[in-house]
Amino acid sequence: MRKLQAVGGAAALLAALLLGGCGTAQPVPDATPEQAATAAPTAEPTAAPASSANPLTGLDDADYTGKRPVAVMLRTLDGAQPQWGIATADVLVEGVTEGNTAGLMAIFADADSIAKAGPVGPGRDLFLQAALPLNAVPVSIDKNIYAANLLNTLGYQDLDGYHIGKAAFAFDQGRQDAGYREENCFYTTGELIRSGLTAYGASPEGENTPLFRFGTREEVSPENRNGMNLTVTFSKSDSEQLNYNTGTGLYEKLNADGSPMTDADNGQQAAFTNVFVLYASSGIKDDGYTRQYDMTGGTGLYLHGGAWEQINWTKEDATGPFVLTDADGAPLTVAPGKSFIAIWGGYYGQALTLTAADGTEQTLPEKPALLESGISDEAAAAAEADMDAAQRLVDAQAVIDQANADLAEAQTTLTDAQTALDADPENADLIAARDAARTRIDELNRTIADNQAILDAAPTETPVPEETPAPEEGEQSAEEPAAES
Incomplete structure (x- = not known):
């Protein structure tokens, strides 16, 4: 019998980059040069003038004056669904940070509005780029080295279950009894978040900054609904849909398997007034598997009311807000309501498809160019x-x-x-x-x-598929959050 032989070099490296993975890394106090260049030297972002409206939705449904948003990192790997809190969150942010499954962050305008959120996942610097400009409290169980470096550089306090433990997190025994893995059973609540912040001498009260420039938009007529069904392919194994419901005026989200993305707490399907796909040039970080994105700006899509338009976006630094303009460069007015934001690199294996009401596939902007560290399609x-x-x-x-x-x-x-x-x-x-x-x-x-x-x-020497790297704690770990230190 022919004996298979492993080969190193470029082929193995490319395969590793293509397949992605997870590794174990411990936070260090110093930021990478890349993060130091983009991170603002202040502990908290500069806030806009106080407003009573919801800073994440623009809706005047309660008084949000002096309330900080909360950004909860959610687990998305096999066995994590359904998640708690995805239907009640004001904003969902999604993007691939490593491997082939997109990560997810749920942002709530007020800690007290969080009945239950989880299973809580590890922190990633990509999602911090969206949370920090809002002065949001990042909530996670563990985080990678890049997220740790960014927070340490800014002196920004988060809530991490591997440090704060049961003061801010709880375990759903019933979920585990139903067959879920242990790491998919940890959650948090508004009360637990307040408790965790108190343990650090911090508070969920504070300034907030509007996510977008909210305002009234013209209603889209049925004949102009050219953005009805969006498919965001994050990888060959993770392709998700958002479909416009003419009855509710919302984009309803589906899981990668085509099932409705429903909230484990209330059974409601995640649905959004606004859908954004932000194009961001991508590559690979220096660890060889974590995705790198150019978060200074790019083009993108804005879907609302069953229609879409091309937009542009910029971001000054890690704590700078997203600045959106239309195709002509004028400030983009965003309809009040909940938003879904996909950060999309367009690298090999990723794709976008958007169809109109009559099923016509739309011509979308060209995918973003790769960063120097990226792997070409070829x-x-x-x-x-x-x-x-x-x-x-x-x-x-x-x-x-x-x-x-x-x-x-x-x-x-x-x-x-x-x-x-x-x-x-x-x-x-x-x-x-x-x-x-x-x-x-x-x-x-x-x-x-x-x-x-x-x-x-077969050739005499053929590369053997490499084993998946050992999972990082918090990514596949079954450990309970560490006791408070």
């Missing part, structure tokens, strides 16, 4: 082809091994049937058993021959 395709070829060899060898084991069993069955038949030559059941065993042996031999041909046709 290189990524070649890496994927190499990995697919290697996987075919692994699969072929596994089939051969199983067929050989089954062959031995079939031959024993044939021998037993023939022995019995020698003693009772006219027994119809024994004849049928003998013939079935012969047929099975022929099938197994053909299977072995076919898969051996695949191995024999």
Whole structure:
């Protein structure tokens, strides 16, 4: 049999970058040069004049004066759905930070509005870029080194379950009893968040900054609804839809498997008045697997009322707000209501599709250019082809091994049937058993021959698919948040 051999170098690196993964990293106090260049040297962003309206939705449904938003990182890997709080959050932000599954952050305008949010996931610097300009409290269980560096550089206080423990987080035993993994059972509430902030001598009260420039927009007529159904493909295994409901005037979100994204707390489907796709040039950070994005600006899409338009966005630094303009450069007016924001790099494996009411596919802006550290489509395709070829060899060898084991069993069955038949030559059941065993042996031999041909046709040295890197704590960890330190 041909023996598969692993090869290093560019092919293995490209494969690792293509597939993504998670690693273990501990926070360090100093920021990377990249973060130091973009992070403002102040602990809190400059706030706009106080307003009583909801700073995240623009709705005047309560008095939000002096209330800080809360940004909860949510787990999204297999087994995390349904999440708590996704239907009650004012804003959902989604984007790939590593691997093939997009991460999710739910932002609430007021801690006291959080009945239950979770399962709480690890913090990522990409999501902090959206939370910090709002003076929001970041809530997570663990965080990667880049998120830790950014917060440390700014002196910005977050709530992290690996430090604050049960003071701000709780465990849903019923969810675990129902079969959920332990890491998908931790949640928080407004009361727990207040308790956690008190332990740090902090408070959920403070200044807030409007997320967008909210105002009245013209109603979209049915004949102009050119932005009805949006599909955001974050990877080949994570393609999500937002479909406009003409009855509610909201974009309803679906999971990657096509099921409605519903809230584990109240059963409601996540739905939004506004949908944004912010194009951001992307690459790979210096750890070799975390996604890097240029968060200084780009183009994008704005969907509202069943229609869409091209927009542009800029962001001054890590604590700077998103500044949106229309295609002509005029400030964008955003309709009051909840918003979904996708940060989309457009790299290999990602795609966008938008259709009108009549099913016509729309022509969207060109995808963003890659950063210098990015992998070109050609290189990524070649890496994927190499990995697919290697996987075919692994699969072929596994089939051969199983067929050989089954062959031995079939031959024993044939021998037993023939022995019995020698003693009772006219027994119809024994004849049928003998013939079935012969047929099975022929099938197994053909299977072995076919898969051996695949191995024999392969190059002498073929890369073997690398094992998925060991998961980072907080990404697949089953540990309970650490006790308060």
